[in-house]
Amino acid sequence: MNHPALSGPVRFFGTCLADAVFPDAGMAAMRILDHLGCSVVYPLEQGCCGQPAYNSGFPEQARTVAMQQVRAFRGEGPIVVPSGSCAGMLKFHYPRLFADHPQYFEVAAFSERVVEYFDFLVNVLDARFEDKGPPVRVTWHSSCHALRETGSTQAAKALLGKLCNVELVELSREFECCGFGGTFSVKRPEVSAAMARDKVEDIRATGAQVVLTADCGCLMNITGTARKLGYDITGMHLAEFIWGRINEK
Amino acid sequence: MKSDSFDFTAALQKALADPQIGGNFRGALDGLRGKRLALFNDAEELASLRATGKALKARVLSRLPELLTQLEANCEKNGIRVHWAETTEQANRIVLSILRECGADMVVKGKSMVSEEMGLNRFLEQNGVEPVETDLGEFIIQLAVEPPSHITAPALHKNKLQVAEIFHRCVPGAPYTENVEELNAIARTTLREKFRTAKAGLSGVNFAIAETGTLVLVENEGNGRMCTHVPPVHIALMGLEKVVEKLDDLPPLMRLLTGSATGQLLSTYVNAITSPRAEGELDGPREVHLVILDNGRSTMFADPELSGALRCLRCGACLNNCPVYVRVGGHAYGSVYPGPIGAVITPQLEGIDNKGDLAGASSLCGACEEVCPVKIPLAGHLRRIRAEGQAAPGEGCVRGAGAKRSLVERLAWTAWAYTETHPRLREYLLRAAALMGDKLPEVGPLKTWTAARTAPRVAPKSLRQRVREEGIRHE
Amino acid sequence: MSSTPAREAILTRLAAACRTPAPVPAPADIWDAPELDAPKRLELLAKRLQAVRTEVHVTPEKQWKAKLAELLAARKPATLAHGTGAWFAKDLPGICKKPGMPALTPYYEDVDQFKDALFGVEASITTARAGIAETGALLLTPDAGEPRLLSLVPPVHFVVLRARDIAASFAGAIRDLKLAEAMPANLVLISGPSKTADIELTLTFGVHGPKELIALILT
Numbered sequence: 001m002n003h004p005a006l007s008g009p010v011r012f013f014g015t016c017l018a019d020a021v022f023p024d025a026g027m028a029a030m031r032i033l034d035h036l037g038c039s040v041v042y043p044l045e046q047g048c049c050g051q052p053a054y055n056s057g058f059p060e061q062a063r064t065v066a067m068q069q070v071r072a073f074r075g076e077g078p079i080v081v082p083s084g085s086c087a088g089m090l091k092f093h094y095p096r097l098f099a100d101h102p103q104y105f106e107v108a109a110f111s112e113r114v115v116e117y118f119d120f121l122v123n124v125l126d127a128r129f130e131d132k133g134p135p136v137r138v139t140w141h142s143s144c145h146a147l148r149e150t151g152s153t154q155a156a157k158a159l160l161g162k163l164c165n166v167e168l169v170e171l172s173r174e175f176e177c178c179g180f181g182g183t184f185s186v187k188r189p190e191v192s193a194a195m196a197r198d199k200v201e202d203i204r205a206t207g208a209q210v211v212l213t214a215d216c217g218c219l220m221n222i223t224g225t226a227r228k229l230g231y232d233i234t235g236m237h238l239a240e241f242i243w244g245r246i247n248e249k
Numbered sequence: 250m251k252s253d254s255f256d257f258t259a260a261l262q263k264a265l266a267d268p269q270i271g272g273n274f275r276g277a278l279d280g281l282r283g284k285r286l287a288l289f290n291d292a293e294e295l296a297s298l299r300a301t302g303k304a305l306k307a308r309v310l311s312r313l314p315e316l317l318t319q320l321e322a323n324c325e326k327n328g329i330r331v332h333w334a335e336t337t338e339q340a341n342r343i344v345l346s347i348l349r350e351c352g353a354d355m356v357v358k359g360k361s362m363v364s365e366e367m368g369l370n371r372f373l374e375q376n377g378v379e380p381v382e383t384d385l386g387e388f389i390i391q392l393a394v395e396p397p398s399h400i401t402a403p404a405l406h407k408n409k410l411q412v413a414e415i416f417h418r419c420v421p422g423a424p425y426t427e428n429v430e431e432l433n434a435i436a437r438t439t440l441r442e443k444f445r446t447a448k449a450g451l452s453g454v455n456f457a458i459a460e461t462g463t464l465v466l467v468e469n470e471g472n473g474r475m476c477t478h479v480p481p482v483h484i485a486l487m488g489l490e491k492v493v494e495k496l497d498d499l500p501p502l503m504r505l506l507t508g509s510a511t512g513q514l515l516s517t518y519v520n521a522i523t524s525p526r527a528e529g530e531l532d533g534p535r536e537v538h539l540v541i542l543d544n545g546r547s548t549m550f551a552d553p554e555l556s557g558a559l560r561c562l563r564c565g566a567c568l569n570n571c572p573v574y575v576r577v578g579g580h581a582y583g584s585v586y587p588g589p590i591g592a593v594i595t596p597q598l599e600g601i602d603n604k605g606d607l608a609g610a611s612s613l614c615g616a617c618e619e620v621c622p623v624k625i626p627l628a629g630h631l632r633r634i635r636a637e638g639q640a641a642p643g644e645g646c647v648r649g650a651g652a653k654r655s656l657v658e659r660l661a662w663t664a665w666a667y668t669e670t671h672p673r674l675r676e677y678l679l680r681a682a683a684l685m686g687d688k689l690p691e692v693g694p695l696k697t698w699t700a701a702r703t704a705p706r707v708a709p710k711s712l713r714q715r716v717r718e719e720g721i722r723h724e
Numbered sequence: 725m726s727s728t729p730a731r732e733a734i735l736t737r738l739a740a741a742c743r744t745p746a747p748v749p750a751p752a753d754i755w756d757a758p759e760l761d762a763p764k765r766l767e768l769l770a771k772r773l774q775a776v777r778t779e780v781h782v783t784p785e786k787q788w789k790a791k792l793a794e795l796l797a798a799r800k801p802a803t804l805a806h807g808t809g810a811w812f813a814k815d816l817p818g819i820c821k822k823p824g825m826p827a828l829t830p831y832y833e834d835v836d837q838f839k840d841a842l843f844g845v846e847a848s849i850t851t852a853r854a855g856i857a858e859t860g861a862l863l864l865t866p867d868a869g870e871p872r873l874l875s876l877v878p879p880v881h882f883v884v885l886r887a888r889d890i891a892a893s894f895a896g897a898i899r900d901l902k903l904a905e906a907m908p909a910n911l912v913l914i915s916g917p918s919k920t921a922d923i924e925l926t927l928t929f930g931v932h933g934p935k936e937l938i939a940l941i942l943t
Contacts, residue, residue, distance in 0.1 A: 009722070014712045014713075014716075016669075018712050019679070019711050019712040019713055020679050020682075020705075020707050020708065020711060020712075021705045021706065021707060021708060022708070023708045023710060023711060023712040023714075023715050024708075026712040026715075027712065027715055027716075027719065027721075030716075030721055039722065040721060040722060041722045041723065041724055042712075042713075042716040042721050042722065042723045042724075043723065043724050044672060044713060044716070044717075044723050044724065045672050046672070047669040047670075047672060047675060048669050050669075052665075053662050053665065053666065054632070055613055055632055055635070056635060056639075056658075056662070057632070057635030057636040057637075057638055057639040057653070058636070058639060058658075058659070058662045059636055061662040061663060061665065061666040064666040064669075064670060065665075065666050065669040065670065068669060068670045096629075144612070144613075144614035144615055144616070145615070147615075148614075148615040148616075148618070148619055149615065175616075176572050176616075177572045177612045177614035177616065179572070179612060180612065181611070181612025181613055181614065182613075183694075184609070184611070184612040184613070185612075185698060186694040186697040186698055187609050188261070188573075188609055188610055189697045189698075189700060189701065190258070190261050190262050190265055191261055191265065191573050191576060191577065191610065192612065192701075193700070193701030193702075194265050194576050195572055195573075195576070195612070196701060196702065197701070220705050221702065224698070224702030224703045224704070224705060225701060225702045227702070227703040228699075228701060228702050228703050273924070277924065277925045280925055281925070294755075297753075297755050298755045300751065300755075301751050301753075301754050301755040304748065304750070304751035305750075305751065305754075307748045308747060308748040308749070308750055308751075310748075311742070311746075311747040311748040312742075312747045313738050313742065314735050314738040314739045314742060317735065317738070318735065333728075333730040333731035333734055334730055335730045335733055335734060339730055383932070384922070385920045385922040385923070385931055386920075386922035389922065389923075402921070402922060402925070403922070404922055404923070405925070407923070408924055409923050409924050409926075412923050429923050429924070429926045429928055430928050432923060433920065433923070433928050433930070433931050436931065437930070437931055437932060440932065441843065441932075444932075445839060445840075445843055460904060461903075461904060461907045462907075463907050469918070469919050469920060469921075470918055470919070470920045470931045470932045470933065471876055471918035471931065471932035471933025471934075472931070472932040474872075474876050474912070474932075474933065475876065475932055475933075478872045478873055478876065478910070479835075479839075479873065479877075489734065489738075494750075495904065496898055496903055496904040496907070497754065497895065497898060497904065498754070499894070499898075500755075500756065500757075500893065500894040500895045500898070501754060501755040501756075503894070504755075504859075511921075514772065514858075514859050514860060514915075515859040515860070515861050515913065515915045516915070517776070517914065517915055517916050517917070517918060517919055517933070518912060518913065518914060518915075518918075518933070519861075519912065519913035520910070520912050521907065521910065521911040521912070522909075522910055523907040523908065523909055523910070523911070524909040525909070526909070527867070527868075527909040528868075529867075529868035530866075530867065530868050530871065530872075530909065531831060531832070531833065531834055531835055531838070531868065531871040532834075532835035532838075532871045532872050532873050533866075533871075533872050533909065533910060541734075543730075543734045543737075547734055547737040547738050547741065548737075550737075550738060550741050551737070551740070551741035556741075
């Protein structure tokens with residue numbers, strides 16, 4: 001492999017939710033990169049992208065946290081993010097957040113390097129995987145920001161489609177928000193819960209054993225709601241699912 | 250519209266518990282969304298249309314005072330009398346004085362969201378003039394004494410059984426029928442008599458063309474044409490952002506409006522009024538009046554960011570595609586303009602202290618922006634309104650800025666920012682939370698979260714820990 | 725009227741807020757529908773009008789009177805209103821003189837005198853000044869010879885359009901008719917019978933305007 005992206009390190013932005021709640025997803029995502037020949041680096045000073053404060057009307061606090069990320073990822077080469085929402089924040093909203101600030105150019109240079117994880121796998125690495133797993137039926141939830149900000153949903157679904165033993169059953173409302181929306185889920189809990197319930201019912205109607213997504217926020221919301229309703233639905237980040245499929249004995 | 254005691258949370262809960270909104274409403278809007286998608290099935294053409302729409306309206310805003318003056322001059326030249334109103338109160342007075350002058354004690358009304366904004370019907374009733382809504386949907390909700398629940402489909406929240414009951418109860422001599430055709434016929438017969446006898450008609454304006462002094466009205470029923478052609482006096486109401494530069498701008502804007510609203514290539518009628526009855530004409534109004542309303546728009550205009558919302562065509566596509574709106578309907582917003590665009594403009598028109606909460610009714614999923622025909626950055630505007638709500642004294646630009654300022658929340662975010670900038674502290678806190686397992690005290694946001702979901706389990710080892718322990722390169 | 729201080733206040737506020745040094749430029753290429761040759765225009769107009777429930781009859785100009793007679797005989801309206809300035813006004817008495825044909829009701833007096841008659845008429849016939857293929861619309865410019873309410877009040881509306889007057893697009897019609905230079909007092913685009921979907925989004929026709937729209941396109 002002599003792809004330019006592989007000549008230097010690929011820095012991994014784990015996301016705060018993978019760090020705290022879904023470390024298996026983060027580990028799997030990095031192992032896949034390693035498996036594809038990338039030199040993966042995890043900057044230890046990283047944390048949340050700052051989106052919760054940004055969306056809640058606290059841009060000052062969001063900027064403080066954003067600068068922490070910009071500094072943690074000093075250097076060159078791609079910054080790969082296994083979440084459309086965090087990637088959208090880092091790539092598109094950071095420059096807006098710093099539009100009139102002296103750090104603008106430093107921030108913009110950082111944002112320039114950000115790539116959504118599946119976008120990177122498909123469009124930079126041209127990844128292909130051998131599916132060693134048993135036949136399984138899955139469904140897929142498109143995260144809003146992967147769909148509308150990073151535009152990386154197609155890439156993720158293309159990878160999924162190449163797993164030969166995996167049958168994908170589409171949701172009837174694949175593109176509708178699951179109701180997470182970060183702090184929205186606790187600031188407007190009545191509406192958020194209604195949206196999450198509908199999403200879970202939609203998933204249940206597919207008869208799939210697993211729901212896959214590329215965003216830990218959606219994942220936490222969907223699996224938490226399903227469990228509360230007593231439904232036996234397994235949710236998984238697509239990276240973790242793929243890593244499992246290629247390592248099946 | 251009064252908003253003093255508006256309890257958004259209660260309104261949302263009530264709407265979510267309403268099975269009719271949960272079922273019919275969403276299903277009906279699915280139909281509209283499907284039609285829009287079917288019409289705009291060529292992604293490239295849609296992109297070109299939206300780019301054109303945005304550019305045309307942005308250009309209008311960059312020359313707004315000049316174009317309004319040009320519109321006024323051309324209208325006056327054509328014989329249309331132009332009136333200006335800073336407030337809804339002034340606009341109401343203007344309308345009333347025109348009606349008094351022509352001796353109208355009844356006025357037939359075509360659909361006008363601006364008239365809803367003015368609370369015109371109530372004002373006219375208080376002053377002895379009977380306003381008659383003639384758009385079928387508006388007619389239904391006027392009889393039911395309710396505000397519209399959607400910008401373009403005002404009676405969307407009513408099913409035919411309810412309409413049957415309302416007509417039977419409120420329209421003299423109307424039989425009880427659940428047949429939609431027959432219900433339409435009742436409205437037709439009742440309203441034809443009103444059209445025939447009214448001394449004045451009232452309408453909104455979809456586009457006002459500065460170049461020619463033309464008022465363009467878009468509709469499907471023909472009631473708008475009845476209101477503007479049959480009575481001897483026509484009064485048109487417009488928000489000052491409705492002006493467009495040239496007649497040539499109309500085709501793309503029309504396509505965007507009807508396509509986004511209902512998936513129609515064109516509405517049944519496009520009625521372009523350039524003057525009252527001309528020399529020799531046998532019909533058409535003898536007087537046409539145009540009332541140009543500000544009501545806070547010039548303040549919105551002064552904000553370089555939020556002025557983008559003045560590009561709005563009032564197509565309602567952002568409502569139809571909003572996962573919050575489709576579940577709660579228009580009434581829950583307690584404002585004339587509901588949905589994403591309503592949550593952006595209402596706090597600006599009525600103040601953040603009154604209606605700032607509306608901006609919270611969005612997961613910022615971006616579905617609204619994706620369909621907006623003039624590319625209003627709705628999610629960004631909602632975020633901005635939220636920030637305005639939290640603004641420090643003297644710092645906000647929007648009316649009522651800082652009204653949502655909460656010391657507790659501010660402290661929480663500041664503490665969060667501190668933790669996020671001290672990764673080791675963050676890791677200790679996570680470890681502590683992991684040790685607590687499911688014994689994490691369910692208070693504050695976690696309590697709210699767990700009302701509908703199980704609590705997230707903090708992993709025994711964080712990703713950061715595992716990176717160090719499992720040999721991932723780190724720095 | 726106290727509108728002058730309001731006008732000054734509004735315009736002053738707007739002018740003060742106009743910070744942009746230069747107006748946003750007009751878009752380089754305004755979206756427009758594709759150009760079409762004459763047969764395509766006719767074909768598309770007919771197709772799109774039919775899609776919104778308009779009855780379309782394409783007839784050679786020489787036979788159009790027979791066609792209209794046939795349509796009237798089939799529908800049997802008791803009365804047919806028309807404007808005295810329509811190019812075919814002189815032909816109508818001939819067409820309607822046979823038994824079973826509607827009584828002609830010419831619209832020649834002020835609406836105040838004619839209103840009651842008009843609201844009782846069963847059908848009307850008007851010209852269309854142009855057709856718009858791309859949106860499936862008929863463009864009417866009512867005037868002294870063909871008043872505005874003819875195309876609105878009667879429940880059945882016949883429209884006569886010459887195929888050569890069909891423009892490819894709305895923008896094309898604006899150019900062809902030089903509308904920007906001289907807008908008529910009233911201009912209407914009509915793309916089908918009056919309709920509504922205000923009750924449960926159920927589409928029904930003829931709520932306020934005509935229930936039926938019949939287009940005769942003369943080739």
